[in-house]
Amino acid sequence: MVEQQDLKYAVVGKFSHGMPSIAFLRTAIPKQCSIKAEVNIGVLHNRHVLIRCSFEEDYVNLMSRPNFWIKENSKSFLMRTFKWDIWFTPEEETSxxxxxxxxxxxxxxxxxxxxxxxxxxxxxxxxxxxxxxxxxxxxxxxxxxxxxxxxxxxxxxxxxxxxxxxxxxxxxxxxxxxxxxxxxSTCMLQGHDLQGCWKEHPELQPEKRTNGEDAVVAAAKGKARNPNLPSTNPSRQHPIPTPIATAPNPSQEWTTVTHKRNKQNPQKHPLESMENTTPTAEKLLMRL
The missing domain is CATH 3.30.70 (Alpha-Beta Plaits)
Structure with missing residues (x-):
C-alpha cells in the first residue's frame, strides 16, 4: 500500500499556455488564489505544479473553481486545478x-x-x-x-x-x-464528453484552411472596396433609367443630341456691340 503522507489536500495546477517561474508562483498563488494557511508549491511537470495545502478550506477553495488567472506584470496565465491522486500522469486529467x-x-x-x-x-x-x-x-x-x-x-x-x-x-x-x-474517456480530459469528442467524431472538427486560403480570406477582410466599382449589396443597388428612344438614322451611326435647357447666348465682341449701339449718319439725318 502506498502512503499519501502530507498529500491529503494536494491539488494539481495545470498551465495550458505557458507557466511563470516557480519562484514567482510560490508567492503569487497564495495571494491570487486566496489561500489562508501555509501551502507548499513545487514543479510536478513542465506544465504542472503540485500545491499541498495544510488547511481543508484552502483545498476546497482551490478545487471549487474551474480555473484561475495568475497575473505576472502585463501577462495572465490560465491555471486549472485537479485533485491529485497516486495515479497521476501528465498526459491525463483525473475524472x-x-x-x-x-x-x-x-x-x-x-x-x-x-x-x-x-x-x-x-x-x-x-x-x-x-x-x-x-x-x-x-x-x-x-x-x-x-x-x-x-x-x-x-x-x-x-x-x-x-x-x-x-x-x-x-x-x-x-x-x-x-x-x-x-x-x-477517450482523451482522458475534462471539458468535453464522447458525444463532442473530435477523435470519436472527426466530422465535428472545424475545417482547416491552407495557408493560401487564409491569405485570401485575410486579404478579403482587410481590402477596402473600390468606390468606383458598382456595389454588390442589393440594398445599395439602384435601377438604371431607361434611355429615351430616338428615331433611327440610317446615314449616321451616332446621333448628336443638343440640350436647350439653360442655354446661354453667345458672347459678342465689344466692337460688334458698339456697331449696334453707335448711330450712323443716315439715322442722324433722318432725325433732323
Whole structure:
C-alpha cells in the first residue's frame, strides 16, 4: 500500500499556455488564489505544479473553481486545478471533480450536517455545506459541495421517509447539479464528453484552411472596396433609367443630341456691340 503522507489536500495546477517561474508562483498563488494557511508549491511537470495545502478550506477553495488567472506584470496565465491522486500522469486529467449539488424543496428540519452529508453521499464524498444552508437563511434549498467521479452516473432523485401521525411516508426529492463538468474517456480530459469528442467524431472538427486560403480570406477582410466599382449589396443597388428612344438614322451611326435647357447666348465682341449701339449718319439725318 502506498502512503499519501502530507498529500491529503494536494491539488494539481495545470498551465495550458505557458507557466511563470516557480519562484514567482510560490508567492503569487497564495495571494491570487486566496489561500489562508501555509501551502507548499513545487514543479510536478513542465506544465504542472503540485500545491499541498495544510488547511481543508484552502483545498476546497482551490478545487471549487474551474480555473484561475495568475497575473505576472502585463501577462495572465490560465491555471486549472485537479485533485491529485497516486495515479497521476501528465498526459491525463483525473475524472474527479468538486461540484455543488442542491436539494430544492427539502424541509428545513433536515438542514443538519449529518443528514445532508448522508443524502449527498449518494453522489460523491461530501466536503462542505454552504453558509446559507447552515444558517437556514435560504430554507427553500440546501446546498452541499461534494467530490464526485465524472465517469459515474449521477442520481437524479432521492427518497426520504417521514413519520406522519399514523404511518411512515416516503417522499421523493430531486437532485440539482449546479455545474457538472464533462469528461471524455477517450482523451482522458475534462471539458468535453464522447458525444463532442473530435477523435470519436472527426466530422465535428472545424475545417482547416491552407495557408493560401487564409491569405485570401485575410486579404478579403482587410481590402477596402473600390468606390468606383458598382456595389454588390442589393440594398445599395439602384435601377438604371431607361434611355429615351430616338428615331433611327440610317446615314449616321451616332446621333448628336443638343440640350436647350439653360442655354446661354453667345458672347459678342465689344466692337460688334458698339456697331449696334453707335448711330450712323443716315439715322442722324433722318432725325433732323
Amino acid at each position: 474527479m471533480a468538486v461540484i455543488w449539488i442542491s436539494f430544492p424543496n427539502l424541509p428545513p428540519n433536515f438542514y443538519v450536517p449529518s443528514i445532508l452529508f448522508s443524502i449527498a453521499s449518494a453522489v460523491g464524498k461530501p466536503i462542505a455545506i454552504d453558509a446559507a444552508t447552515l444558517n437556514k437563511t435560504r430554507p427553500s434549498c440546501a446546498r452541499v459541495k461534494v467530490e464526485a467521479d465524472l465517469l459515474q452516473e449521477h442520481p437524479q432523485k432521492y427518497n426520504i421517509q417521514i413519520m406522519n401521525r399514523e404511518e411512515m411516508e416516503t417522499i421523493s426529492y430531486k437532485f440539482r447539479y449546479d455545474f457538472l463538468p464533462k469528461y471524455c
